[in-house]
Amino acid sequence: MMLAGFETATHGEIKLDGRPINNIPPHKRGIGMVFQNYALFPHMTVAENLAFPLEVRKMSKSEREAKVKRALDMVQMGDFGGRRPAQLSGGQQQRIALARALVFEPELVLMDEPLGALDKQLREHMQFEITRLAHELGITTVYVTHDQTEALTMSDRVAVFNDGRIQQIDPPDTLYESPKNSFVAQFIGENNTLEGVVKEISGDHALVQLDGGELIDCKPVNVNEVGQRTKVSIRPERVEVNKDRLQDGAHLLKAEVREFIYMGDVFRTRISVAGNDDFIIKSRNAPDQIRLKPGEQIEIGWLPQDCRALDA
Known part of the structure; x- marks a missing residue:
């Protein structure tokens, strides 16, 4: 919430690529967001949902159409631009929410438990899709999850929090193989x-x-x-x-x-x-x-x- 700008940081400074953003309002931070409930506009088509953040940024119609097409192709939903969210499955809606977060090429994407509502097989498929896109596009992604397996399989670095403090921040294999305290050992993976x-x-x-x-x-x-x-x-x-x-x-x-x-x-x-x-x-x-x-x-x-x- 603080990274997105919806909460004010009481202490410290938030920097994006070395630039302080504490006093920049949410709509000017250039951050994409994907929520657990997708937050798609039900009265708009898929293409209109994706075009909305581009309209807000005053892009021309031809530029909007090109970016929307590229974003839909990226999540393998190129043929669904004319449909409404209610006509899509949960997994398809999640792909559209992801495409909307990526369409304006943000510096940072925030994902708040975006796969929580999906079944196990689709969830695992989407984990690989999101990881692939993040690496291909070179976009930093901050991903919140309570699923330890998801954290280990998707991340380059994982931060484990307890009582608002980072207990350990490391690559997944270091976190699992070399926990720094008993909380991390118990929280990440199964442990005796x-x-x-x-x-x-x-x-x-x-x-x-x-x-x-x-x-x-x-x-x-x-x-x-x-x-x-x-x-x-x-x-x-x-x-x-x-x-x-x-x-x-x-x-x-x-x-x-x-x-x-x-x-x-x-x-x-x-x-x-x-x-x-x-x-x-x-x-x-x-x-x-x-x-x-x-x-x-x-x-x-x-x-x-x-x-x-x-x-x-």
Whole structure:
């Protein structure tokens, strides 16, 4: 809302390409917007909807028509210019809303959960379409979403907010692989946590005694002293149930299977380990992958570099 100009920033300065825009009204900022509810004008045709921001900018009729045609072709809706929004599906309306935001070639496009109303398959297709267009046109896009998968698949950089503060801003792979605190680890993707106390810290290694009594070696992040409480973070796909696949130096912990779910491409196993009854393991569906049964006693393992000692 502040970037668009609909809210006044109480502190700090907003700059677009190095130019302060705090005191510029919304219609003069040159920012395209795509809303969750599309916000198309129902009484106008698709072409008229796209031409509207160009009319506001006093463009000639021939220039408007050329830009509208180009924008419709960009979102593969070239034959729909004469239709009204009510005659379009949800996915088609979303494409028109996107074309309208791009038609005047803005410096910045703001998208507020624009795919929230679409079904899963169409949503995934539109994620790739929006990403492709943003890269092809070289337009900076600020995209708000609560869907972590959407954030990871679409972004060059992701900012994770909590209580109005940026917790971490990084490329998606850094955010997922190297969370800087326990909030980011829990918020981005699926994550397991085991609670314990730091027993030793030496450089890039921390020895943690879990509440169940087990000692494990981790990478220290957001812990810096012996005796400190910590949450150890391990991603479900980094945990191995097949001991033959474990590399040298892996930790082994005894566990009990609670639930085994076949999901097609992966097996999802819920186990009880080191005081956590909801520890999740994701295993790729492969011929040598073990299928487990509830109540079965097993040993699981992971490499020290795959677990992080985070703030408690």
